[in-house]
Amino acid sequence: MDSAMRRTGGSLADQALAAAAPRAEEPASKVEQGPATPGLTQRLLAMMPWASTNDPIMNVIRTHRQIHSDADVTVIRRAYETAERMHRGQMRKSGDPYITHPVEVTEILADLGMDTVTLVAALLHDTVEDTSYTLQALESDFGPEVALIVDGLTKFDKLFFGDAAEAETIRKLMISAGRDVRVLIIKMADRVHNMRTLDARSPASQKRIAIATRDVLVPLCDRLGIQLLKRELEDCVLKAITPSGYAMVADYLRHREGWESYLEQVITAFTHELKTGKIESKVQSRPRHLYSIWKDTVAGRYPEPHDLPRVVITVNGDDMDCYAALGAIHGRWRPVPGRFKDFIASPKNNLYRSLHTTVIGPGDRSVEVLIRTAEMHRAAEYGIAANFRYPDLGSGFGPAARAEQLDWLQRVLDWESAAAEPGQFLASLRCDLSESQIIVFTSTGRPVLLPSEATPVDLAYTLSADVGHRCIGARLNGRLVPLTSTLDDGDSVEIITRPGQKDEFDYDEKAAPPGPSEEWLDIVKTSHARLHIGRWFDKYKEPAVTIANKVRLGRVAIGLALRQHGRGLASDLPLVRLAPQLGYPDLETLLVAVADHKVAAATVVDRLIAAVDHSPQ
DSSP states (O other), X not given: OOHHHHHTOOOHHHHHXXXXXXXXXXXXXXXXXXXXXXXXXXXXXXXXXXXXXXXXXXXXXXXXXXXXXXXXXXXXXXXXXXXXXXXXXXXXXXXSBTTHHHHHHHHHHHHHTOOHHHHHHHHTTTHHHHSSOOHHHHHHHHOHHHHHHHHHHOOOOHHHHGGGHXXXXXXXXXXXXXXXXXXXHHHHHHHHHHHHTGGGSOHHHHHHHHHHIIIIIHHHHHHHTOHHHHHHHHHHHHHHHOHHHHHHHHHHHHHOOXXXXXXXXXXXXXXHHHHHXXXXXXXXXXXXXXXXXXXXXXXXTOSSOXXXXXXXXXXXXXXXXXXXXXXXXXXHSXXXXXXXXXXXXXXXXXXXXXXXXXXXXXXXXXXXXXXXXXXXXXXXXXXXGHHHHOTTSOGGGSHHHHHHHTHHHHHHHHHHTTOOSHHHHHHHHHHHTOSOEEEEEOTTOOEEEXXXXXXXXXXXXXXXXXXXXXXXXXXXXXXXXXXTOOOOTTOBEEEEOSTTOSSTTOSOTTSOOOOOOGGGGGTOOOHHHHHHHHHHHHTTSOOOOOHHHHHHHHHHHHHHHHHHTTOOOSSSHHHHHHXXXXXXXXXXXXXHHHHTTSSOHHHHHHHHHHHHHTSOO
């Protein structure tokens, strides 16, 4: 989609109808031009972005100011000037100047309501990777916070890392996101824009990029809870992988009749019923995006696109008002059996909260109904980005809520070090990001969240590695079952670790655990179980020397060399700045070179100490 169309507004689903999909080629050329200080004209434009309709950064600044009225937009303009100069002469595969990509990415993030630091990092996110602009220069110009985000987004160099570069890049992205989740949010916006311009790529590239987006980035976007971006990514993936399905649904949406008038009838009827019940609320239509319609059509084996009218009720109150609204709707219109879901009492794995039901509405037609509070609605649309868009809205978007939202990311980081091979890490990540999940209960009554089709072995290793290694059987809802059995939502599961036990933790700690079966690797669904089983058998094998291992070895070697000088590092930034000076594109490549003895740790430390001691105070 071109810039003009993007700026006309409209929903992301509407934009997906007009265009689709991913990543442009590497820049055609690189230029050696540094940042420039904006002059008077640029500073005036930063304060008055409406002064010029030809200002490429005007929409970003205007949108950002509408959401964050006290933002310092001069640094955004300065970042644009730097990015424009560094990317000047570079072209995308679509034929557009390369600078259009970071600007469009930044517009997406401004629409989400992200903070100024995020927008600056987005404008500069490709400069270190694709131009002569160094991370050290970027840090000097825009500060360490922006530098660390950009470094987290910089891909591994294929020249140095070969086929493992892509997997290691994703591993690096996840580790960087653990330090600052804005790295992952920018990556999502970057992929959205690349998906919009996917038509510029060859058919083979389109399919490869779309599959990678479907398998990793869409689930990541879902875990962040940013539905605005997830919907567009899914539509673009559908267009690239199943163009016939995309065309069928798009044609259906263009030609369906009477849809809007019926929704107006539903909204009027629902609004009247809620007012009668003295429930303050707002009823709005909630159109579904193309992929969602296509998925339900395929799952139900319908000959034509299957799409129920859907509305969202936003109550002006708390959780109890949601249940009151549900009672009012069910009291007037008959609910469809099996179609009620309570995501308020049991939130989704991305903390999405709403009541879902389907009723036989006006005209005896089925209508999907979502019921939520205003805070739930904001969280449903913006996910983790709501913390940045609404920084002053209290506990719902505070540090505690943000930590809970990112609990899954901490689990990823906990087992990341156990995944020796990049391919193993990617497979485990895909498993952990499984969208469909169930809740089962242990013999002690503890609820445990697992991916769908999980087994008792998955539950055992989720409880602890020791319980998993000692698992010899299981009882499912009171009866003995094979360990290969599939668990369902609400099951009661008892893990048997020894005869006559009291609960799953009742075992003899002094007795050696029997250990897992190698066949368990073929049945488990959780990354946690797979990694612990793999580590059990890896004890008897020669450890693999992977890039990740070499990075750790290089870091240890440099740490030991620093200790000999009585020194230490508070952060990676001094090493990040040193890497290009020693001829390496980034820190990880330098650490691999140290592990491979291509450069001595002592040499690196000597250069590091000299740089630190002679830097201006």
